[in-house]
Amino acid sequence: MDGFDADTAPYLLPTEHPWEALSRMPLNGRRVLTIAGSGDIPVFLASQGPVSLEAVDVSRGACFFTELKRAAYRHLPRREFLRFFFAGTACSPFLLKNAENGIASRPPGRWSLYRTVRPDLTPAARHFFDARITPNADETNPFVQFLRPTDVFHASLFPPAIREEAYTIWARGARRHFSIHCCSLEDYLAETPSCFDLIYTSNVFEYLRIRYVMDASAAAFRTFVRSFWESLHRALAPGGCAVFYLYQGHETALFPRLLKELAPPRPMRYKKHLVPVILRPPALSGTVWRHVVVLFEKASPR
Known part of the structure; x- marks a missing residue:
């Protein structure tokens, strides 16, 4: 794209907020493939007990960030985790107040916390973050550049940021091993010899759709989707699920078209399930965001 x-x-x-939909799926002992993204979705999926988990992302930075998030969940209490990533950002007043919980002692600074998690990173990830997290990182948050305008609202909806029990679940997932691959999902799928019970594609479909709408013809997009x-x-194993996250409510005019473009070819015999996601950001009174998690379940052998 x-x-x-x-x-x-x-x-x-x-x-994206697929947590409830994914938590309903029986992943214990299953094989999972996921987009790495910000690192939180692989960590959450790992907490659900899969026998194996692979995370892929076309962005090298996203892969490094997944390493950093995993290490931080492993080694930092929730209060220190939130200070490490969010102190000095627009998200900090709400998140840090929520995490203090009456604790008066001053936690270690960002530079000290980075030295705690750094041994868990690969050499390439260390090189990436060593250039950004320096001794003066306590004064200026180096992660501000990775925040988008609406993140201040999504932070207040993110379970481990606002609930200690959710953070405990994510931390448990971070202690499980999973591999991280820097490549596009489509390239990984085309080349992997592995078979998975769940493939979480995040919102890759919408990104790719935009690219083809802007740069190619509708016919080229249909050819890509088929491939x-x-x-x-x-x-995908028989009985397994391919999961897509769409930033559209199912009642919108665009949603039926998206679903039609996304659907697998009929001969593949998939069952479709829609899980609505309704979000009410606390800082936007009266605002409701509606998304949909789309699950395509592969037919099992008769």
């Missing part, structure tokens, strides 16, 4: 490639900057917070589904179908 134009502007979304190996050099794309990572982002600090997820703007994408052929690779996905081959890598």
Whole structure:
């Protein structure tokens, strides 16, 4: 996609909220493939007990950020985690007040916290963050550049940021091993010999759709979707689910068109399930965001 490639900057917070939908899925002992994103979704999925988990992302920065998030969840209490990533950002007043919980002692600074998590990073990730997290990082948050304008509202909806029990679940997932691959999802699907019970594609479909709408013809987009589904179908176990996150409510005029464009070819025999996501950001009184998690379940052998 134009502007979304190996050099794309990572982002600090997820703007998708599939947590409830994914928590309903029986993943214990299953094999999972997911987009890495901000690192939080792989960590959450790892907490659900899969026997294996692979995270992929076309952005090198996103892969490094996934390493950093995993290490931070592993080693930092929630209060220190939030201070490490969010102190000095527009999100900090709400998040840090929420995490203090009457604790008066001053936690270690960002530089000290980075030295705690740094041993868990690969050499490439250390190189990436060593250039950004320096001794003066206590004065200026180096992660501000990875925050998008609406993140201040998504932060107040992100479970481990606002609830200690959710943070405990994410931290448990971070202690489980998973591999991180820097490549596009479509390339990984085309080449992997593995077979998965769940493939979480995040909102990759919408990104790719925008690229083809802007740069290519509708016919080229249909050809890509067919090829994408052929690779996905081959890598998905019978009875497994391919999961897509759409930033559209199912009642919008665009949603039926998106769903039609996204659907797998009929001969593949998938069952479709829609899980509405309703979000009410506390800082935007009266505002409701409506998204949909779309699950395509592959037919099991008769």
